[in-house]
Structures are given as C-alpha cells and as structure tokens.
Amino acid sequence: MDNQNKNLILATVLSFLVILVWYTVFAPPSATVDPNAPEVAAAPAEGGTPPAAPQDQPAVAAAAEAAPQAARVAIDTPRLIGSLSLAGGRIDDLSLKDYKDTLAPDSGLVRLLSPVGGKEPGEAQPYYAVYGWSPAGGLDSAAVPNARTIWTLESGATLAPGTPVTLSWDNGQGLIFRRTYSVDDNYLFTVGQSVENTTGAAVRLAPYGIVARHGLPATQHVWVLHEGVVGMTDGKLEEVAYGKMDDLAEVAREGGHAEVKEVTTDGWIGFTDKYWMTALVPQHGQPYSSVVKYIPGSEVYQTETRLPIMDVAPGATASVDTRLFAGAKEWETIRHYQNDVGIDRFVDSIDWGWFFFLTKPIFTLLHWLHGFIGNMGWSIILLTLIIKAIVFPLARKSYISMAKMKELQPEMEKLKEKTGEDRQKFQQEMMALYKREKVNPASGCLPMVLQIPIFFSLYKVIFVTLELRHAPWIGWIHDLSAPDPTSILNLFGLLPYATPDATSVLHILSIGVLPILLGISMWLQQRLNPTPSDPAQAMIFTWMPWVFMFMLGKFASGLVLYWIANNTITFTQQYIIMSMHGHRPDLFGNIKASVKRKKPAPAVEAKKK
Structure with a gap:
C-alpha cells in the first residue's frame, strides 16, 4: 500500500x-455540592408560606410565585425594549431590538425575558429577574418585600439610559424600601436596593437577586454547545447543564436541589443560551453566596446571589448596588464589560470549548x-x-x-x-x-x-x-x-x-x-x-x-x-x-x-x- x-x-x-x-471524555462534568457551604433557608413553594429562617440566616423569597396583575414601567433603550412589573419589581419582559427570530421580513424580535401568567400560545416560558430582601435576626418575613409585593413608582416614567426609575414600598412597620433601576446603552442594568429604618430598634436583613426559568427551555441538544447555568466563582468557570440540575443535592431548607458556593471577591452567575444570556453580577470585591437551584415539583430553575446580612441601626439607611446582564453575547460588548467595567472573565460566558487556546x-x-x-x-x-x-x-x-x-x-x-x-x-x-x-x-x-x-x-x-x-x-x-x-x-x-x-x-x-x-x-x-x-x-x-x-x-x-x-x-x-x-x-x-x-x-x- x-x-x-x-x-x-x-x-x-x-x-x-x-x-x-x-464526545466521550470531554462531556461537561456533573456539578458538585460544596460540603462546607452553610445551610440556607428554603424558598417557599408557589402560594405557600415562607419557613422560619434560622437566626442570622436569610430566607430567599419565592421567585416561582405567580405575580399578581400590576402596572408596568416601560423599558426602552437603543438595544432593548420591554417593561418591568410593579408586582415584585420583576424585570420580566425584554426583547432585543437588533435581533430577529428568523431572516423572514415579518419575523418578530428575539424575546429574552417573559412574565409568569397570561402567556400567549407559542410565547416563551416564564423567564425573569427579581430582587428582594431576606429577613434575619428575628425580623418577620412579612416585614420585607417579596416576589408578590406591589411597589409604587416613586420617580421616573420610562427606564432608559440616563433616566433611571425608582420604586418604593412602605411595610407599615417603620421600614421603607426603595429600588432604583438604571440601564446603559447596551445590556447592563444596575439595581440599587435600599432600606430606611425609622423604627426605634436595629434590624437585620440581607439583599438577594434571582434569575428564574420556568420549565425546561428549548435547547439545541448539541454536545458541542453548553446551555444552562454559567458563572464565574473567584476566577473559576462554573457550568451546569439543565439535565444535571436534578443531580444537585437535595436540600430540605432549599425546597429542592441546590448547590451553594461562597464567593469572596469576584463572580457572576446566570443562564446562558446559544447566543443570549441573563446573569446576576455583584459589584467588584463584594462577597456573596452563589446558588444554583432546581425545584422539581414546579420545574423551576434558579440562579441566585445572596449578599451578606446587613445591620441597619435606628434612623439609618443601608443600600447596595448589584448589576444584571440581560442581552446578546456579543464579543465586543461583553469584552467591554470585562475590560472596562471589571466583570471578571466575562468573555468566557461564550462557550469557547476545550480548544479555547485556538478558538x-x-x-x-x-x-x-x-x-x-x-x-x-x-x-x-x-x-x-x-x-x-x-x-x-x-x-x-x-x-x-x-x-x-x-x-x-x-x-x-x-x-x-x-x-x-x-x-x-x-x-x-x-x-x-x-x-x-x-x-x-x-x-x-x-x-x-x-x-x-x-x-x-x-x-x-x-x-x-x-x-x-x-x-x-x-x-x-x-x-x-x-x-x-x-x-x-x-x-x-x-x-x-x-x-x-x-x-x-x-x-x-x-x-x-x-x-x-x-x-x-x-x-x-x-x-x-x-x-x-x-x-x-x-x-x-x-x-x-x-x-x-x-x-x-x-x-x-x-x-x-x-x-x-x-x-x-x-x-x-x-x-x-x-x-x-x-x-x-x-x-x-x-x-x-x-x-x-x-x-x-x-x-x-x-x-x-
């Protein structure tokens, strides 16, 4: 021969x-649960009552609950169009102006986020971001806003670059909560949460952010592409496929399967599709707990960032800013967020694969x-x-x-x-x-x-x-x-x-x-x-x-x-x-x-x- x-x-x-x-060797590894991670309180089932939180431990609100009908605040930027609901202050309606579903002239825009309830035939499954506070130190869960709280529009009319909007909610017990949303020209939101304590005693509570998806999303089902949870934990890339989320440890306090990792300085976490992504991004240097959760009964997939508990003295105000990326994984845009905004290794949200040194x-x-x-x-x-x-x-x-x-x-x-x-x-x-x-x-x-x-x-x-x-x-x-x-x-x-x-x-x-x-x-x-x-x-x-x-x-x-x-x-x-x-x-x-x-x-x- x-x-x-x-x-x-x-x-x-x-x-x-x-x-x-x-295909055989380089399949995505199964997620593991950190045995040293602290226990956290469970999210309540849809329509249920939150369990009592242990001392000094935040209980995350139920993102899976259907939000009541409420007024909406329009979102209109050069790249995004949609709205946020005053019920829970959810960012749950978002489409990408620059991208269509198909090449057909009458094709609709790519819709990234969709609300719970009232879904039209053929519309995407519920997918949204929600923020809130978890009670701690004996504070009652009714004293903090949750995913069903009806907020009041305090200032602003349409969320756009340079024109933020502020929502407020008075719990009637001496705590006044405010949430300010701002957005840049591309896909990065900044969410400022604050609580004003007008009571005569100190209170303890912790801010959180959630990105939730209801039901298994339609994925490519291609082994060469990762779709599911993606995040960065102190410089380490984390990926969990939807099919692997049921393999997470069953945690009674979580009301489902969960993985909790402690992040000391830098990180982000969210869900990635082939071309689009929604990710929670705490500020640089902010320690937090990164959570991946799956609730089997309601088929809800969640990623969470839980920030440390804050002590708010009488007459004082505590606040924290976090960010949310919701948009297209454009290389130049996310590289800008990595290099100029300081989001650690954000370019790695693109699935470069095992040959990343070539791709x-x-x-x-x-x-x-x-x-x-x-x-x-x-x-x-x-x-x-x-x-x-x-x-x-x-x-x-x-x-x-x-x-x-x-x-x-x-x-x-x-x-x-x-x-x-x-x-x-x-x-x-x-x-x-x-x-x-x-x-x-x-x-x-x-x-x-x-x-x-x-x-x-x-x-x-x-x-x-x-x-x-x-x-x-x-x-x-x-x-x-x-x-x-x-x-x-x-x-x-x-x-x-x-x-x-x-x-x-x-x-x-x-x-x-x-x-x-x-x-x-x-x-x-x-x-x-x-x-x-x-x-x-x-x-x-x-x-x-x-x-x-x-x-x-x-x-x-x-x-x-x-x-x-x-x-x-x-x-x-x-x-x-x-x-x-x-x-x-x-x-x-x-x-x-x-x-x-x-x-x-x-x-x-x-x-x-």
Whole structure:
C-alpha cells in the first residue's frame, strides 16, 4: 500500500477518533455540592408560606410565585425594549431590538425575558429577574418585600439610559424600601436596593437577586454547545447543564436541589443560551453566596446571589448596588464589560470549548478581518489563507517528502521483486531506503493531523459565536451559521418542490451547492496522486470525498466554505511544490485512470485460466 495513501486514510480515521474521544471524555462534568457551604433557608413553594429562617440566616423569597396583575414601567433603550412589573419589581419582559427570530421580513424580535401568567400560545416560558430582601435576626418575613409585593413608582416614567426609575414600598412597620433601576446603552442594568429604618430598634436583613426559568427551555441538544447555568466563582468557570440540575443535592431548607458556593471577591452567575444570556453580577470585591437551584415539583430553575446580612441601626439607611446582564453575547460588548467595567472573565460566558487556546485567537482574527472586509464569508476565506500560511512550513516539508517518495517508486518496485513474498524483509529494506535517502514517510500525515484541531476550533467558532448568526456571504447564502439552503433534489430551486425536512429519510440526500463543491474539491485533491492499485484502498479513495460531502453537507455553511477554501489552497500548494521538485502530478491522467475500468493484473488472469 502506498505510504501517501496510508497517511490520508490514517488522517481520516484520526478525525473520527477525535470526534468520539471529544464526545466521550470531554462531556461537561456533573456539578458538585460544596460540603462546607452553610445551610440556607428554603424558598417557599408557589402560594405557600415562607419557613422560619434560622437566626442570622436569610430566607430567599419565592421567585416561582405567580405575580399578581400590576402596572408596568416601560423599558426602552437603543438595544432593548420591554417593561418591568410593579408586582415584585420583576424585570420580566425584554426583547432585543437588533435581533430577529428568523431572516423572514415579518419575523418578530428575539424575546429574552417573559412574565409568569397570561402567556400567549407559542410565547416563551416564564423567564425573569427579581430582587428582594431576606429577613434575619428575628425580623418577620412579612416585614420585607417579596416576589408578590406591589411597589409604587416613586420617580421616573420610562427606564432608559440616563433616566433611571425608582420604586418604593412602605411595610407599615417603620421600614421603607426603595429600588432604583438604571440601564446603559447596551445590556447592563444596575439595581440599587435600599432600606430606611425609622423604627426605634436595629434590624437585620440581607439583599438577594434571582434569575428564574420556568420549565425546561428549548435547547439545541448539541454536545458541542453548553446551555444552562454559567458563572464565574473567584476566577473559576462554573457550568451546569439543565439535565444535571436534578443531580444537585437535595436540600430540605432549599425546597429542592441546590448547590451553594461562597464567593469572596469576584463572580457572576446566570443562564446562558446559544447566543443570549441573563446573569446576576455583584459589584467588584463584594462577597456573596452563589446558588444554583432546581425545584422539581414546579420545574423551576434558579440562579441566585445572596449578599451578606446587613445591620441597619435606628434612623439609618443601608443600600447596595448589584448589576444584571440581560442581552446578546456579543464579543465586543461583553469584552467591554470585562475590560472596562471589571466583570471578571466575562468573555468566557461564550462557550469557547476545550480548544479555547485556538478558538479565542481564531475568532479574534476572524472578527478583525470582518471589521476590515465587511463580509463574513470573504473573511472566512482570508482566514483560511492566513492559517494555511502559518502551517505552510510543515506542508512544504510534507509535499517535498511526497515528491521524493514518488522518485523512489522505481527503487520500491525493485525491492518488491527482490524480496518476493517476504513482507518483513521488504519492510526492513524499505525503511533502510528511506533512511538512506532521508525521507520521512510520516511527514505527509502531519499537516492533515494538524488540521483536525483547527477544523474543530473553527467549527466551534462558527457554531457558537453570535457574529456568525444570520451573517450573509453571496447569492443564496444568507446565513453562514446555517446549512446551505439549496438542494439537489429540486435542482436547486428550479423545480417547484419543497426540500424534505429533517424528519424525512431523504433529508440526508438534500445537499446544496456548497457541499457538492466540497466533494469535488476533495476529489480533485485526491487526483494529484494515481489511483491505488490495491482494490480495497482504491474503493476507500473513490467513496471518501462523497461520504464527506454528505457528512458535512448539513454543517454550517461557513464551515463548509472554510473546508472548500482549505482544499483548494492545499491542492494549489501541493501541485506547485511537487512540480518544483521534479514531480509534476499527472492530474488529467489520474482523472482518466480513476474512471476507466482497470484490466486485471497478469497474476489474476493466469489464476482464472
């Protein structure tokens, strides 16, 4: 078997092995419960009564309770539109002005947050943020606002950048609570909570924030993408998938399954979707308890930040500011919040994966190229050129080695005749020949193997980063994050038939223009070398481009575009370099030989006779 062909088959097998190992070994780890974390009081069940809190321990209010009908305060910023409810002061109605659900002209805006109750058919499940105070030190739970408290609009009319709104609530027992909401031009809210003590005795209470989701959200169900809880705990990234939240420890005081971690200086926690995120962000240097909770009965998923208990003297006022990110995971925006606002490692809310040391610089370069060119498709092609230039020294050695091996073919044939059926002696003589001529047969495989992590990293970048969503290229490619929409089954739109959907068996045959170009580019690259004489190897080479065409046909168009560009550049490099070193590939001769029926070998003919 020709060593060049062995290398190509080996590289293909390695590709499948990497996929298998990635899926098996690098699955997201199960969440663990900190055994040293302090016990916390439970949130009451919907419509229930909060249990008594232990001394000096806050009891978190029920985010799961349905809020009563109440007036709303409009939210209108350059990037967001929605409202907050005076019932509980919940931020529970938020849509993103810059993003639509689909590319259809009549598509609605992406809705991030939705209220509890009154849900219209097809509307998103309840998803919201709520803030409050937990009683401590003997303070009655009725003395603090909860998720159903009706607040009064004290100042402001519409929440917008530069125009905050303030809500107030008097408990009638000498405590006056205020909550001030402000928002920037992008996606960051600041929530200021204060309590004024007009009683004659000191009180103890603790502020908290909650992000809650009712029911299991519709996720991508793709192993390469994390969706669920995401957060940072003193520099350590925390991820818990929705399916793993039921594995959290059952905590009686929590009324469900919970994980509590103590954060000393910096952190944030919330829920991430593929492109969107809602996260609670305490101020820099603020210690707090980070909580992940799942309530099985009501199917509520929660993340919480519980701040330390405050002692408020008679006549004094205590206040605290926290932040809430609710919006799109735009790289530039969240990098600004990380570098300029001080939210620790906020860029890691994007799921860079295990190859983060490749995905981060690849995306940074792609983002820069897009800013320069203005078209993500051409940026991917130029990125491919840059990557190929970086690995060119290895590729050059590989192609030179392949050219030298071609020159050694006559010597190889003599060795076969000399050693006859003695395979071991042939291998020894062949290795000696390679050593004498300073040829490394494995060097041809190295560039191919090197392409595997680069391929996965670019796949990750194209799949998870928002900047590729709905990004057009040319002609029919309107979304580089989606598969090619054309299909060979309706002659690429010439026939008046719809293409089969994903539930149809014919869906796998519904490939478009880009996948077909991918198969052709792989086939042409193979034709730089003669068809192997071994029938089994020849069959593998014959089918490999078309198998990959169907395998990658349903991948994102941006990834298929990268692979076509990569094959084209590789073809050009190999042809030129091998020609410069005395072995010009007989491309057209190899194409003719690959489609022409071969005559049986003389030995086979003799055996038949």
